[in-house]
Amino acid sequence: MRFYRRPFLLLALTVCAGLAFGLIAPAAAVQMKPLSDAFVRLLAWLMNPLVVCMLLSGAASMSRGHKLSRVAVGALLYFLLMSVLSLAAGLLAGVLMQPGAGFDAAQATEAALGAVAPVQPVQGPFAFLLAVPALHVNNLWLLLAAVPVGLLLGRVGERGDRALGWVERARGMLFFAVGALLRLAPVAAFGAMSYTVGRYGSMALLPLLKFIVAINASSVLFVLLVLGAAARFAGMPLLRFIRYIRTELYLVFFTSSSLAALAPMSEKLERMGCPRPVSSVVLPFSYSLNLAGTNLYIALALLFLAQAAHVQLGWQELAALLGVALLTSKGAVGIAGSGITTLAATVAVLQIVPVDMVALLLGIDRTMKCRALTNVIGHGVACVVSAAREGSLDNDAMQAVLRAP
Numbered sequence: 001m002r003f004y005r006r007p008f009l010l011l012a013l014t015v016c017a018g019l020a021f022g023l024i025a026p027a028a029a030v031q032m033k034p035l036s037d038a039f040v041r042l043l044a045w046l047m048n049p050l051v052v053c054m055l056l057s058g059a060a061s062m063s064r065g066h067k068l069s070r071v072a073v074g075a076l077l078y079f080l081l082m083s084v085l086s087l088a089a090g091l092l093a094g095v096l097m098q099p100g101a102g103f104d105a106a107q108a109t110e111a112a113l114g115a116v117a118p119v120q121p122v123q124g125p126f127a128f129l130l131a132v133p134a135l136h137v138n139n140l141w142l143l144l145a146a147v148p149v150g151l152l153l154g155r156v157g158e159r160g161d162r163a164l165g166w167v168e169r170a171r172g173m174l175f176f177a178v179g180a181l182l183r184l185a186p187v188a189a190f191g192a193m194s195y196t197v198g199r200y201g202s203m204a205l206l207p208l209l210k211f212i213v214a215i216n217a218s219s220v221l222f223v224l225l226v227l228g229a230a231a232r233f234a235g236m237p238l239l240r241f242i243r244y245i246r247t248e249l250y251l252v253f254f255t256s257s258s259l260a261a262l263a264p265m266s267e268k269l270e271r272m273g274c275p276r277p278v279s280s281v282v283l284p285f286s287y288s289l290n291l292a293g294t295n296l297y298i299a300l301a302l303l304f305l306a307q308a309a310h311v312q313l314g315w316q317e318l319a320a321l322l323g324v325a326l327l328t329s330k331g332a333v334g335i336a337g338s339g340i341t342t343l344a345a346t347v348a349v350l351q352i353v354p355v356d357m358v359a360l361l362l363g364i365d366r367t368m369k370c371r372a373l374t375n376v377i378g379h380g381v382a383c384v385v386s387a388a389r390e391g392s393l394d395n396d397a398m399q400a401v402l403r404a405p
Helices: 007-025 026-064 067-098 104-113 127-131 139-153 159-180 185-200 202-233 238-244 248-257 258-270 276-289 292-308 315-328 338-350 355-367 368-389 395-403
Strands: none
Touching: 007 026, 026 139, 026 159, 026 185, 026 248, 026 258, 026 276, 067 127, 067 202, 067 292, 067 315, 067 368, 139 159, 139 338, 159 258, 185 248, 202 238, 202 292, 202 368, 238 248, 238 368, 238 395, 248 258, 258 276, 258 368, 276 368, 292 315, 292 338, 292 355, 292 368, 315 338, 315 355, 338 355
8 A cells, every 4th residue: 555645544644653652752742843833834934925826816817807806805795704603603502512611710720821831942853843933924914915916917918917927837836845845744743643642641631521522513513504505505515525625624634734725725626616716816815714613613712711710791792702703813824823822812802701711721722623624614615605606616527526436
């Protein structure tokens, strides 16, 4: 068997190896963290210029057909609807399941803060990988900068065509570079799993098991019911689509970064009949503005913390919570740690519970795979819905690809 042709098998094997290593030698396992950190940092460095190239190309193509404004407005309205629905779903799950009820907030917060006390600097054979600097860029700024330039390039004739030719070549080179980097995903997955188990231990998840069950169950229901309804609008069978992008979902699951799926998702969407001008605009927009999984997590986590602190929230407080979370969740980057950062920012604005209580969720933050998986599925559905609404979706190609064994 050629393992390099079985990406899921490679990832599964390395994750199992990381799990075993974290249990057997936790002190050594935490030193594997640079393997995953360097991978995610390199991915961010490649993805930001790739997003710019996609936006330039897509905006220029739509500008020539006078379709960009219609597609953009439709996509923004769709993103707003999905954001409200996902936040409402998180609040509903929190009200119905009461994951924080009966929790000893004071004692648990003190223990959590002790567990995440300053860690010794990572050493070991892979510490040099941390020399790769982290890139913190809000995708919203990329959208605001690249779209007007793309519109201009689409209207200036031959000079614009020449510039767009360079953009397309750069896009191809970046896709190749991302593909090469993704071959290292199993190594990153090993580092992430080793660090998580070695740092927090296998028992760290038990006190928060109810919250984990609540967030996973509500995410599955949101995907099946809400995203399933949106997919049916476009004539797309959702479960077949999830099967079609399963390799990208494996990458996201094991690397904890939804950015890992951006380049391969773009190619797969084109292959199934979603035109490049549509996917090149909607997909980058979706990565910044259509974070259903993150929204659901933030809403449910806020209710969990309020319940753990024995704070009673009325409908007015829930409405304020929904409005603030709707704003703070925008522009979150699809990298491990962005969810907890956004949650802390939301807690600081609302002041319903002490910000220190966010530490309760630090130990399980890296287990929140459903957050990124829901985001990625939502990105794909958004592109297909936008193409279907514009009448540019190739239904024959979509059905042929999704029904293929």
